Amino acid sequence: MECPARVGENPQVLIDYCAGAVPADVAAELERHLEQCPLCREFCRAQARVWSELDIWEPAAVSASFDACLRERLAQDGGRRWKWIWKPAIPLAAVAAAILVVALWRGPAGAPASPITKKSESVDVEQVEKALEDIDMLKQLYLAPRAETDSGEKL
Amino acid sequence: MAKGLWPQLFGSFGVRKHMQAIALEPDAELMLRAKAGDPASFETLVERQRGPVINFLYRMVGSQAVAEELAQEVFLRVYRARVSYQPSAKFATWLFRIAAHVALNYLRDRKNDNRVMSLECAGWASGELQVADQRLTAEQEMIRRARLARVRQAIAALPAKQRAAVVMHKYHGMEYSQIAAALDCSESAVKSLLFRAYERLRTLLADCV
Numbered sequence: 001m002e003c004p005a006r007v008g009e010n011p012q013v014l015i016d017y018c019a020g021a022v023p024a025d026v027a028a029e030l031e032r033h034l035e036q037c038p039l040c041r042e043f044c045r046a047q048a049r050v051w052s053e054l055d056i057w058e059p060a061a062v063s064a065s066f067d068a069c070l071r072e073r074l075a076q077d078g079g080r081r082w083k084w085i086w087k088p089a090i091p092l093a094a095v096a097a098a099i100l101v102v103a104l105w106r107g108p109a110g111a112p113a114s115p116i117t118k119k120s121e122s123v124d125v126e127q128v129e130k131a132l133e134d135i136d137m138l139k140q141l142y143l144a145p146r147a148e149t150d151s152g153e154k155l
Numbered sequence: 156m157a158k159g160l161w162p163q164l165f166g167s168f169g170v171r172k173h174m175q176a177i178a179l180e181p182d183a184e185l186m187l188r189a190k191a192g193d194p195a196s197f198e199t200l201v202e203r204q205r206g207p208v209i210n211f212l213y214r215m216v217g218s219q220a221v222a223e224e225l226a227q228e229v230f231l232r233v234y235r236a237r238v239s240y241q242p243s244a245k246f247a248t249w250l251f252r253i254a255a256h257v258a259l260n261y262l263r264d265r266k267n268d269n270r271v272m273s274l275e276c277a278g279w280a281s282g283e284l285q286v287a288d289q290r291l292t293a294e295q296e297m298i299r300r301a302r303l304a305r306v307r308q309a310i311a312a313l314p315a316k317q318r319a320a321v322v323m324h325k326y327h328g329m330e331y332s333q334i335a336a337a338l339d340c341s342e343s344a345v346k347s348l349l350f351r352a353y354e355r356l357r358t359l360l361a362d363c364v
Contacts, residue, residue, distance in 0.1 A: 011350060012346050012349070012350060015349065015350065015353055019324075019325075046357045046361065047353060047357060049357075049360065050353060050356045050357050050360050051325070053302065053305075053306055053360050054306060054310075054321075054325050054326075054356075056299065056302050056303050056306050057214065057303060057306050057307060057310070057326075059206070059209075059210035059213065059326075060210075060213060060219045062205055062206060062209055062223070063219075063223060066205060066209075066223055066226070066227075067198075067201070067202075067205075069223075069227060070201065070227050070230055070231075073227055073231055074230075074231065074234055077231055077234070077235070
């Protein structure tokens with residue numbers, strides 16, 4: 001076996017060995033090597049010491065309020081998301097409502113008559129007047145020949 | 156009513172299809188149920204995973220209060236991400252990826268804040284929230300606390316990414332591939348990180364015993 005401490009990436013094998021993460025056959029081979037190699041033996045001794053020292057740092061207990069705080073934050077987050085969704089909708093709704101109010105206010109009751117309607121009304125009056133004048137003219141035309149025949153008969 | 160029922164039915168069929176396709180681990184199954192709109196599943200998931208997440212963050216930042224605050228951020232992100240969650244990787248790896256991201260961001264942002272830094276350095280050295288071992292004598296307890304403070308200081312002395320790799324490797328028993336996925340780097344980069352980290356720890360903890 002090549003000396004793991006002397007070959008490039010191989011010290012990782014020694015780290016895995018100290019962590020108990022190598023297969024049994026590799027472990028047996030390494031143990032045979034360690035008996036002969038003081039360099040690897042020293043490496044493993046130091047690494048095993050680090051490994052056991054790190055065990056001293058035990059995890060702390062989770063505080064009792066953790067779940068309640070998280071639940072509250074999730075609820076707040078949900079609310080905030082809704083607010084975020086509704087944020088642009090509020091001014092849009094206000095603008096739409098304002099347009100609707102203006103449209104209703106300027107609608108049929110209060111709306112001033114449009115110039116087109118005025119024009120059509122004035123056209124109607126003129127037409128009636130003209131029609132009446134035409135009728136008068138027709139009457140005169142109708143009466144004039146009769147007057148002429150009456151006078152001829154007399155002659 | 157029918158309008159609201161169909162998406163639910165389709166959603167649950169989708170989840171079931173997923174569950175049949177992959178032999179799902181319990182956490183991924185809970186996450187898929189949360190995705191389908193079951194809040195109880197998310198609560199169970201938090202109950203199962205809050206311990207490992209808080210412990211990881213605690214060893215990363217050195218303060219239990221900060222760790223719990225960051226853990227809340229992690230679970231908030233998990234909750235938001237449930238909609239797009241796909242059980243393509245191991246759930247724990249996905250969760251630790253989020254936790255590592257949150258922790259590394261926190262450590263990066265904190266670098267310039269000397270006030271917080273000094274407070275946390277005091278926390279790192281003091282062995283805060285470590286309960287005294289009742290089986291030990293006062294002298295043994297003092298020695299234990301001193302050793303603990305040294306371990307905490309040694310871990311704190313590591314660069315953030317090396318620290319994350321060591322914590323995942325030593326305390327969470329994660330494989331190189333999982334650490335690589337969580338830290339978003341290659342397996343050989345993880346081996347290199349770990350080798351340099353343990354080298355530093357061997358030096359810092361050399362005269363411990």
